[in-house]
Amino acid sequence: MDEFAFIQSIRPAYLHQKSLIQGIDDDAAVFRPGNRDVVTTVDTMVDGVHFSKDTMEPFHIGYRALAANLSDLAAMGSVPAFYLVSLVVPKDYSHEELKGIYEGMKELAEAYQVDLIGGDTVSGKELSISITVMGYVKIGEARYRSHAQAGDRIFVTGTLGDSRGGLELLLNQMDSSSEAAAYLIQRHRQPSPRVRFAASIHDIDRLALNDVSDGIANEANEIAAASQVDLHIENNWLPCSQALAALFPNDSQEWMLSGGEDFELLGTVAEENWQAVQAAADELHLPIHIIGQVEEKAKEFGQVILHKNSEAAVLKKSGYTHLKGGE
Numbered sequence: 353m354d355e356f357a358f359i360q361s362i363r364p365a366y367l368h369q370k371s372l373i374q375g376i377d378d379d380a381a382v383f384r385p386g387n388r389d390v391v392t393t394v395d396t397m398v399d400g401v402h403f404s405k406d407t408m409e410p411f412h413i414g415y416r417a418l419a420a421n422l423s424d425l426a427a428m429g430s431v432p433a434f435y436l437v438s439l440v441v442p443k444d445y446s447h448e449e450l451k452g453i454y455e456g457m458k459e460l461a462e463a464y465q466v467d468l469i470g471g472d473t474v475s476g477k478e479l480s481i482s483i484t485v486m487g488y489v490k491i492g493e494a495r496y497r498s499h500a501q502a503g504d505r506i507f508v509t510g511t512l513g514d515s516r517g518g519l520e521l522l523l524n525q526m527d528s529s530s531e532a533a534a535y536l537i538q539r540h541r542q543p544s545p546r547v548r549f550a551a552s553i554h555d556i557d558r559l560a561l562n563d564v565s566d567g568i569a570n571e572a573n574e575i576a577a578a579s580q581v582d583l584h585i586e587n588n589w590l591p592c593s594q595a596l597a598a599l600f601p602n603d604s605q606e607w608m609l610s611g612g613e614d615f616e617l618l619g620t621v622a623e624e625n626w627q628a629v630q631a632a633a634d635e636l637h638l639p640i641h642i643i644g645q646v647e648e649k650a651k652e653f654g655q656v657i658l659h660k661n662s663e664a665a666v667l668k669k670s671g672y673t674h675l676k677g678g679e
């Protein structure tokens with residue numbers, strides 16, 4: 353199957369979004385947003401960096417790639433509408449495998465009613481998938497990292513560190529027959545972007561949100577820097593799943609802070625609005641926990657302070673970083 357036959361094979365049979373005017377088949381897609389702000393972002397996954405033959409089937413690669421992008425839209429308070437997929441495909445990659453990637457994306461696309469409206473296909477050395485997503489948010493209502501204020505409660509959805517636990521099980525080919533192991537692997541391969549939760553709290557005036565891709569040690573620092581406040585986090589309040597605590601008791605602490613790829617939402621909200629946030633999460637049966645409090649910055653820049661058994665220490669960025677060292 354050549355490039356053109358392949359593109360025909362992945363054309364969606366039907367579309368969800370009424371604002372779409374032209375999707376796949378011309379030089380570019382066209383959509384008419386109406387009276388809304390458009391939010392857009394792109395994230396890439398590369399063989400050997402974000403996945404390997406040991407960690408993911410093609411289905412999971414597609415699913416996880418779209419999940420990571422939808423998670424960024426959720427972190428902006430945006431409801432997703434469209435995605436474009438750019439693929440670098442190695443020569444030995446079969447059509448069956450490519451189909452698997454698109455099936456993974458389709459499962460999530462159906463769940464969130466997002467339409468595939470374009471992309472690009474080239475051959476190359478390593479499998480690489482870049483997805484661009486676009487979503488809508490009411491004018492002026494996007495959720496910025498810079499919106500945290502002193503006095504806010506800090507919260508996080510779901511549990512932290514599970515994805516790192518799943519990765520460890522897969523990379524070391526550890527016994528994955530237990531329910532706990534299967535859970536962690538599922539969390540790694542098929543993370544749940546918190547799109548519905550973010551949408552359901554749209555009427556709260558002000559929230560800062562950031563999604564957890566690199567680990568909250570990174571994401572909390574991004575909020576602290578952007579908002580110029582200190583984030584005080586209580587170590588013992590960090591949410592750990594039973595599965596992670598049972599299988600990796602010695603590593604769970606570090607992985608909750610810097611394991612990354614959990615795609616949960618880290619947020620801050622005024623104290624008087626916390627109950628509404630909690631109620632929205634409860635409605636969706638989504639666990640949510642307060643993990644600390646925002647305070648005025650103690651220095652000339654915002655930082656994260658981790659409190660542990662009555663001791664406090666500055667929590668530096670410690671999650672995943674792609675370009676290390678050097679100038």
Ligand SMILES: Nc1ncnc2c1ncn2[C@@H]1O[C@H](COP(=O)(O)OP(=O)(O)O)[C@@H](O)[C@H]1O
Nearest residue numbers: 392393394395420423424427562563564565566
């Ligand atoms: N190569 C690049 N060119 C332009 N902008 C970039 C590039 N890489 C990252 N960015 C931008 O830098 C910001 C931080 O990116 P990133 O840390 O990847 O965010 P996230 O963790 O939410 O995916 C985003 O606004 C992103 O769009």
Ligand SMILES: Cc1ncc(C[n+]2csc(CCOP(=O)(O)OP(=O)(O)O)c2C)c(N)n1
Nearest residue numbers: 400401402403404407565566611612613672
């Ligand atoms: C085979 C393999 N090795 C290591 C990892 C761990 N890992 C790779 S990228 C990453 C961080 C998240 O990816 P990034 O590209 O930084 O996402 P973004 O912050 O842009 O959303 C982590 C924890 C993995 N997922 N798979």
Ligand SMILES: [Mg+2]
Nearest residue numbers: 394395396565
């Ligand atoms: Mg990114």
Ligand SMILES: [Mg+2]
Nearest residue numbers: 424427563565
């Ligand atoms: Mg993000």
Ligand SMILES: [Mg+2]
Nearest residue numbers: 565566672673
């Ligand atoms: Mg990153």
